[in-house]
Amino acid sequence: MRVDPSNERMLKAWDGDDGALWAKRAQRFNDGVAAYRDTFFAAAGIRPTDNVLDVGCGAGQTTRDAARFAGRGSALGVDLSGEMLALARRLAGEEGVPNVSFAQVDAQIHPFAEARFDVVISRHGSMFFGTPLAAFSNLARATRPGGRLVLLTWQPLRLNEWITTFRTIFAAGREVPSSDLALSDPAEIERLLVSAGYSEVRCTAVDKPMYFGQDVDDAAEFIVEQHGGRLSDLDGATRAAAVAALRADLAEHQTDRGVFYGSAAWLVEARRP
Template sequence: MTDSNTPPIDPSNQEQLRAWDGDQGAYWAARADRFNEGVASYHDEFFAAAAIEPTARVLDIGCGSGQTTRDAARRAKKGWALGVDLSTRMIELARRLAAREQLANVTFEQVDAQVHAFPEECFDVAISRHGAMFFGDAPAAFANIARALRRGGRLVLLTWQPSDRNEWTTAFRTAFAAGRELPARPATPNPASLSDPDQVRELLTSAGLTDVRLADLRAPMYFGRDVDDATEFISGQFGWMLNDLDADTRARALDNLRASMADHLTEHGVRYGSAAWLIQARRA
């Protein structure tokens, strides 16, 4: 949880801090490998777009347990990479993994990228794999990140497309609903906050970025080796949807989830269709 060592956090991001520096961050840290495996199908295209040069200085926004930061550092052999996140536990894990992998050109800091005083015109590339969707004030956040990029520096993001194009989100919400109406997600911040291409172009352009491009990526997401494994993982991640249910309805919701998992069991584990935007932009 937070303490006196917590860095400055914008008031609009306090709820995100409570989640990512609390139970949600702890859950992700404890299952870091599973979350990385889940989106592994996007990894190669994401890094191909990032095109990190050996001398590059890389900023990884919402780095989590640091897989993308460490992979960036490996590509920037004569440069370095900085990963930032709100979660104390994930930052601590990222540091341990970097030390285990003997990566000397990577560092991790717990900061709010929306307001952190990054050195101006410092980074060649800023990347974020599903980490830039949760800012309370997205215009301020991307303006701050743009200032940290050198002239001509690049921003590369992986974000989710709308929920109706992501089979997994629709299937899980339907299962957990158990026949009731689930509350709608808040307009922002949420995982779909960067899902509208027109809004993304306007947001990034207003932040001082140019040449904004979105590529449509589709890939299967992995959720577990079998039905039991995947059901346990997802019921833990989205268990808040079950909190207001009585015992019978909760059991029905979990049965629904297991049935959905069984329908999506393949020889490579439980997999659902997903859709992401690969977003690229450049500082003017």
Template sequence: MATPVDPSNVDQLRAWDGNQGDFWTSRADRFNEGVAAYQDDLLDAARIDRAAKVLDIGCGSGQTTRDVARRAVDGSVLGVDLSSSMIELARGLAAREELSNVAFEQVDAQVHDFPEAHFDVAISRHGVMFFGDPVAAFANIARAVRPGGRLALLTWQPAERIEWMIKFRTLLAAGRDLPLPPSTGPSPLSLSEPDVVRELLSTTGFDDVRLHDLAEPMYFGRDVDDACDFIAEQHAWLLADLAEDEKARAIADLREDLAEHQTERGVLYDSAAWLIEARRR
């Protein structure tokens, strides 16, 4: 049965339940490794108690969902995502880890009929920036959270604070003037401006909105070869229109930059995220 989605999210469903979702399913471990430095901050902000009922929005392969389930041992956790392949992977990993208090569903959180005032906490690790109608989406999420319940989110900060985003696009653009992701609409940067976040959440049912500035290194691979393979695959759309000699030069430039970011812990680039906390009115 087709997943019901709001018309504004049809393109997102096509991407996340298509090639983009397949890519992140195959590279789930790399994504989890990449943002691992932010994980404990998010979980601590969520303040999960043993009996908590938790909603994980844009759960992907379910790493955060499973980590929460290990804290809410007497509660329950629901992870939701648009990607059927990631949901399938998440279910398999939860079963392998013998977690009986976790479930996964392929739904559009913007319109899904969650039980009203059911969850104690709603969380998301870089999964809420892509709604076609964020006001409707967060109003729906608020409806699902009990009064006094909590919201804990990770979103990216503006691009100038995210070294890897600017570097990779610049290097793989090969001299072309390609724009960064927009700060409006479905985009990694749609919740990067604090005033936008505060207004959005305060008008959709949340109070006490706080943004905490986090800056952590992002991991892209154990060495230059490993990181280059991953980044070139992730950004294949940037390379697709280049002639072969241009593509070779772009990859060579990327490899040179990766070598400059090689550390004992692997290839690392700076990044910055907002840890957003709020309370359901």
């Protein structure tokens, strides 16, 4: 697969260990952000005959959902992870979704057919482009005139309890990374998308609880599996103390429905003139 040089690091991660973990834990990752689903698809407004592109589709839950809305149209999911895409194809077959397909491509440079898609969506998958302007320009070219772009991206870290908490715990006394994720500033998002060829850009703040497990044991196993590598260079006692701190914090977030943390996203909407 050919990728832009600026995305080679992402290819190594997502077509490697990160992608393998996300494929293994696909249902948990979907459950984690399930509270955003209805708001996301209401904004997408997918019609029965639409052709939809899902960028950074992972294991394809949003692609399959989009295909069901576009029952007489189609949905194409693209991602860098071969393992997640293999799972996406298997699940589409098991669930009987015939109008969906998947491709392992770099959406930043892939030659999509011009004006092919009525709707382009991405649920937290558009934040990883090495060169965002080139990527969204390519997506705008593939969006038909009047077509829509709908994204979910994370708001700044200070508004995302789950990120700040886990970053602090797994720093284990070391400096806590403070940089925000890409596409967290609505003014920057608007400038980027307008420069790329979209118009009518709107960013709406959406706050939802994020699910991490049915109880402390379940959530701790999942979170340590995802983030525990950050402790690998520490001594055993320090690692154990970090895990104990995690479990204590999880206990404070235990509800009768499971373990939840606060999260905050931008619902980004734009249109191709």
